[in-house]
Amino acid sequence: MNNVADAPLARPEILRQPIPASAFGIVEKPLSRWERVANIGTLRKFALLVALAVIWEVYARALANPLLFPTFSATLSAFFHGLFGGDLFTKALTSLRVLLIGYGAGIACAAVLTIVAISSRVGTDLLELLTSMFNPLPAIALLPLALIWFGLGTGSIVFVIIHSVLWAVALNTHSGFLSVSNTLRMVGRNYGLRGLPYVARILIPAAFPSILTGLKIGWAFAWRTLIAAELVFGVSSGSGGLGWFIYENKNQLEIPNVFAGLFTVIVIGLIVENVVFRVVEARTVRRWGLQS
Amino acid sequence: MTANGEPLLQVRGVTLQYKTTEHLVTATYRVDFDVHRSDRFILLGPSGCGKSTLLKAVGGYMTPVEGEIRLKGESVTRPGPDRMMVFQEFDQLLPWRTVKENVMFPLQASGRLPRASAEEKALEYIAKVNLTPFVDSYPHTLSGGMKQRVAIARGMAMEPDILLMDEPFAALDALTRRKMQDELLALWEGTRFTVLFVTHSIPEAIKVGSRILLLSPHPGQVKAEMDSLPTGASGAQVTALEQRIHSMLFADSVEEQAVPDHHAGAHA
Numbered sequence: 001m002n003n004v005a006d007a008p009l010a011r012p013e014i015l016r017q018p019i020p021a022s023a024f025g026i027v028e029k030p031l032s033r034w035e036r037v038a039n040i041g042t043l044r045k046f047a048l049l050v051a052l053a054v055i056w057e058v059y060a061r062a063l064a065n066p067l068l069f070p071t072f073s074a075t076l077s078a079f080f081h082g083l084f085g086g087d088l089f090t091k092a093l094t095s096l097r098v099l100l101i102g103y104g105a106g107i108a109c110a111a112v113l114t115i116v117a118i119s120s121r122v123g124t125d126l127l128e129l130l131t132s133m134f135n136p137l138p139a140i141a142l143l144p145l146a147l148i149w150f151g152l153g154t155g156s157i158v159f160v161i162i163h164s165v166l167w168a169v170a171l172n173t174h175s176g177f178l179s180v181s182n183t184l185r186m187v188g189r190n191y192g193l194r195g196l197p198y199v200a201r202i203l204i205p206a207a208f209p210s211i212l213t214g215l216k217i218g219w220a221f222a223w224r225t226l227i228a229a230e231l232v233f234g235v236s237s238g239s240g241g242l243g244w245f246i247y248e249n250k251n252q253l254e255i256p257n258v259f260a261g262l263f264t265v266i267v268i269g270l271i272v273e274n275v276v277f278r279v280v281e282a283r284t285v286r287r288w289g290l291q292s
Numbered sequence: 293m294t295a296n297g298e299p300l301l302q303v304r305g306v307t308l309q310y311k312t313t314e315h316l317v318t319a320t321y322r323v324d325f326d327v328h329r330s331d332r333f334i335l336l337g338p339s340g341c342g343k344s345t346l347l348k349a350v351g352g353y354m355t356p357v358e359g360e361i362r363l364k365g366e367s368v369t370r371p372g373p374d375r376m377m378v379f380q381e382f383d384q385l386l387p388w389r390t391v392k393e394n395v396m397f398p399l400q401a402s403g404r405l406p407r408a409s410a411e412e413k414a415l416e417y418i419a420k421v422n423l424t425p426f427v428d429s430y431p432h433t434l435s436g437g438m439k440q441r442v443a444i445a446r447g448m449a450m451e452p453d454i455l456l457m458d459e460p461f462a463a464l465d466a467l468t469r470r471k472m473q474d475e476l477l478a479l480w481e482g483t484r485f486t487v488l489f490v491t492h493s494i495p496e497a498i499k500v501g502s503r504i505l506l507l508s509p510h511p512g513q514v515k516a517e518m519d520s521l522p523t524g525a526s527g528a529q530v531t532a533l534e535q536r537i538h539s540m541l542f543a544d545s546v547e548e549q550a551v552p553d554h555h556a557g558a559h560a
């Protein structure tokens with residue numbers, strides 16, 4: 001464009017001596033104690049929990065209607081009372097047992113379905129079709145049918161839990177498998193891996209972030225389904241679960257106990273999410289750099 | 293076996309085709325070449341000459357529609373650990389395994405060695421690529437050059453019949469690439485492994501290779517096969533060979549005269 005600019009400009013060579021690091025104020029300095037404390041995620045979450053509890057307590061006291069909305073302290077006392085004196089603990093245990101059976105069986109079904117899906121095109125079609133058909137179907141809508149098929153008891157609840165876990169886990173696992181990079185697939189086949197060893201040693205670890213998301217969603221779905229199913233019919237062979245505990249106490253207008261039942265679900269959810277899943281995450285996807 | 297005996301790898305009249313969603317593409321047409329033991333054999337050509345596809349076929353990921361690929365006299369039908377691959381991409385290491393475990397994994401997965409001896413061998417080869425301080429690091433904490441070194445160590449630890457390298461240094465910066473080329477040559481001096489190396493850089497081909505196969509593009513066909521220069525050849529010799537290869541590759545395409553040596557670019 002401009003011809004003058006094309007002429008090389010004569011410029012002198014520049015050489016400099018770097019200043020020694022001791023001449024700077026700070027090259028590296030440890031963070032202050034406050035900054036380090038603020039970096040601990042658990043503490044930040046705990047502070048939030050405390051804040052929420054305080055808001056609850058203040059609001060409930062201002063409302064002053066224990067029948068509609070008991071205070072946090074009343075709920076807490078009902079919770080501990082139920083845990084150590086009452087039957088809250090056994091109810092929670094009953095619920096957890098059914099939940100784990102259903103969750104485990106759901107994951108097993110999802111594993112079979114996704115392995116079929118990645119090994120053939122028809123399998124993929126089948127998974128996609130089944131998922132789009134059954135995923136939107138609320139598990140609780142199947143409960144009447146389950147009652148006819150499996151009778152009044154653990155069997156029907158496990159069945160509806162499997163239904164609610166299966167599709168979420170299968171869908172996430174399958175999309176995780178599909179997103180494994182082609183290079184990693186070729187690396188796996190280069191080692192001579194085929195069939196199940198290939199899935200177990202390459203695809204599952206590589207797709208683990210998605211699988212973990214599926215497991216978390218499945219866990220939440222399982223809880224929802226379980227509590228809902230127990231609310232509809234809780235008593236099977238004498239001892240019901242948490243849903244039944246909530247329902248029973250509502251009928252007796254023991255509202256702090258209702259809140260204690262809900263509180264138990266929340267506490268178990270918090271523990272599973274922040275301890276179990278967090279530890280699994282820290283040991284796997286975070287350590288491998290698959291998730292920050 | 294000597295270099296005069298039966299060739300290690302025989303590629304005979306290999307035509308390769310692959311399907312995109314809209315086309316059936318012929319990547320190479322009736323390519324012949326022989327790789328002997330301890331060769332540093334280079335597949336060189338511009339983008340679109342099917343050199344990477346050819347390497348994939350040797351790796352067993354593709355079946356030729358015509359012709360045959362034989363390794364030690366046996367026809368290649370599927371991928372296997374006797375032909376370890378080093379890819380261009382940095383994501384070829386398993387992210388869920390440390391450097392040491394990555395090198396050990398194929399040794400164990402292929403049932404070649406039990407755990408203890410696999411570990412010993414892995415450490416030996418990691419030391420060869422100067423990564424001993426990083427044996428317990430996970431891949432995501434390493435730089436690109438270090439990841440490629442791990443991949444090379446992993447390939448070499450298997451002591452495959454032939455090491456397949458698909459533009460392993462193309463994604464590295466120029467300084468690291470040079471260093472890696474020197475290191476690869478030093479490793480070769482130590483163990484004299486056989487390597488089939490794909491590149492589109494003429495200087496890299498001359499520096500790394502002992503024998504160079506030139507391919508023409510669309511579809512890939514053999515244009516020439518020649519010896520490279522011995523290490524320590526003078527700069528003038530290198531320049532002369534570079535220009536000779538350049539004029540052979542681009543003889544019929546005038547507009548490509550000014551093509552730079554290193555495209556950063558994508559290829560099939």
